[in-house]
Amino acid sequence: xxxxxxxxxxxxxxxxYNSTTRPVNPVRPAGKLPPHGECNSNTQHTESILxxxxxxxxxxxxGIGPEVxxxxxxxxxxxxxxxxxxxxxxxxxxxxxxxxxxxxxxxNSVIKNRVALKGPIATPIGTxxxxxxxxxxxxxxxxxxxxxxxxxxxxxSRYDNVDLVIVRENSEDLYSGLxxxxxxxxxxxxxxxxxxxxxxxxxxxxxxxxRNKRKKVTAVHKANIMKLADGLFLDCMRRAARDCPxxxxxxxxxxxxxxxxxxxxERFDVMVMENLYGDILSDLASGLVGGLGLTASSNMGDHGVxxxxxxxxxxxxxxxxxxANPIAVILSAALMLQHLEETEAAQNVQQAVEKVLFxxxxxxxxxxxxxxxxxxxxxxxxxxx
Ligand code: NAI
Numbered sequence: 001x002x003x004x005x006x007x008x009x010x011x012x013x014x015x016x017y018n019s020t021t022r023p024v025n026p027v028r029p030a031g032k033l034p035p036h037g038e039c040n041s042n043t044q045h046t047e048s049i050l051x052x053x054x055x056x057x058x059x060x061x062x063g064i065g066p067e068v069x070x071x072x073x074x075x076x077x078x079x080x081x082x083x084x085x086x087x088x089x090x091x092x093x094x095x096x097x098x099x100x101x102x103x104x105x106x107x108n109s110v111i112k113n114r115v116a117l118k119g120p121i122a123t124p125i126g127t128x129x130x131x132x133x134x135x136x137x138x139x140x141x142x143x144x145x146x147x148x149x150x151x152x153x154x155x156x157s158r159y160d161n162v163d164l165v166i167v168r169e170n171s172e173d174l175y176s177g178l179x180x181x182x183x184x185x186x187x188x189x190x191x192x193x194x195x196x197x198x199x200x201x202x203x204x205x206x207x208x209x210x211r212n213k214r215k216k217v218t219a220v221h222k223a224n225i226m227k228l229a230d231g232l233f234l235d236c237m238r239r240a241a242r243d244c245p246x247x248x249x250x251x252x253x254x255x256x257x258x259x260x261x262x263x264x265x266e267r268f269d270v271m272v273m274e275n276l277y278g279d280i281l282s283d284l285a286s287g288l289v290g291g292l293g294l295t296a297s298s299n300m301g302d303h304g305v306x307x308x309x310x311x312x313x314x315x316x317x318x319x320x321x322x323x324a325n326p327i328a329v330i331l332s333a334a335l336m337l338q339h340l341e342e343t344e345a346a347q348n349v350q351q352a353v354e355k356v357l358f359x360x361x362x363x364x365x366x367x368x369x370x371x372x373x374x375x376x377x378x379x380x381x382x383x384x385x
Contacts, residue, residue, distance in 0.1 A: 053082040054340055057109040057116035062091040063314025064324035064373075065119025071326035071377040072117060072333040075352075078381040079345040081337060086113060090132055091121040101132035107139050110307065117336055118309040119329065122316065134177070137170050142299035142307055143197065144204045145170045145278060148335075149285035149295060154358035155367065157290045164268040166285055167208060168278025169201040170299060175275045193229040193274065195236060202240030204300070205272035209247045216248040217241065220257045220273035220281065233274055258284060286311055293325035293366045296332035298339065308336040322372040325364040327353055330380060352383035 058073065060066040076083060088106040095101055101121065110116045121132040136142070145168040151160050178190040205217050219237035223230035234251060241249035247270075252260065254277045261268065261281065265288050273281065286295040292312035299307040310328030318324055330353060337346035356362055362379035363369025371379070 053084045055113045058085040058087045059118040061119030062122040063316045063319035068326040068329040069119040072329040081345045102135045116307040120314040122314045142301040143171045144300040147282040147297040149289045155290035161266045166282045167205040167272045173275035198233045198236035202237045206244035209270045216269040218271045219251045298335045308332040352380045355383040
């Protein structure tokens, strides 16, 4: 039985190895191991080794969610990272049972483990329960949604030099869910912008730029029209920029940003924006690098709580047919490995995905191929080895 300590599971096991099969990171042995140089490939060792597994909440979600998250779990395990997955159900099926698409036990599991890998969850349009995704982000206080969009080798797209990251404020704006009917035929929907949330996302964007050796942050706004709301957002971005003189700072109106992203995407580096603009522009960015099936994202909160998921939805049109492209969730899992400081495994997964895309032999339908979800996943696992 493993001991659960914080977000790790620790257990001892007996391990037989030689210099070529010697366990390396990410299955981290705490016992004393002879360095590679001290044993040849024939030397056999047996040792009781302390293994550390990451405890991760796994939310398969709706539609293609279970298929693509299962693919990501297989790839993470093939990359040699020891994980214990705590599987949690959330989504439409939970509403009848619990009255909410996100039962408390899902929230408690993520708070305990601090890391979650999530599949897409469907949301009814216009009526019905409120979005499980918005509920998860709010209840877990996941205030920053980070979506990298980078040209991938071998993927047909309009540009070959895109490498930008959208940092989207995740907690307020028009997503506060504050709407009411003023009189029949007139609805008021409230856009909430607070100094606290803007300063927090501004600081996060500049910290992200510094940590990831980026050069520039672009603040995207519509302060010419929403002078108070977007004016406050801009004021906070300028304060965050003043605290980080190493990073270049610029501002751009959201409509001009759309045009510039389509015409000159290479000019952007890190982009920070409110919730609605971030929702729209991150899909635009996905389109620049080959579509939704390839775009990963992370939702970051305080105290290391983080949830990783693809940008795409539950794709009900292809659900359960082994047709979905799992790459966006696999790349989200690579972001998760990076967050867990499994840097080598994260890079290996990224490179394996790039290799499969470049070879172009095992591509799913959305990428112009005929491979199934299982076939492309198998190809990525082979590319890891
Ligand atoms: P969608 O992203 O599910 O599908 C749009 C189109 O892209 C469809 O033709 C679909 O087949 C295709 N597609 C999406 N992901 C794919 C993949 N991995 N491989 C191959 N093709 C893929 O968007 P849609 O139809 O607007 O939303 C469906 C449901 O998903 C809705 O209930 C929506 O609320 C939910 N959704 C959930 C999200 C989340 O959980 N983060 C994000 C976006 C939508």
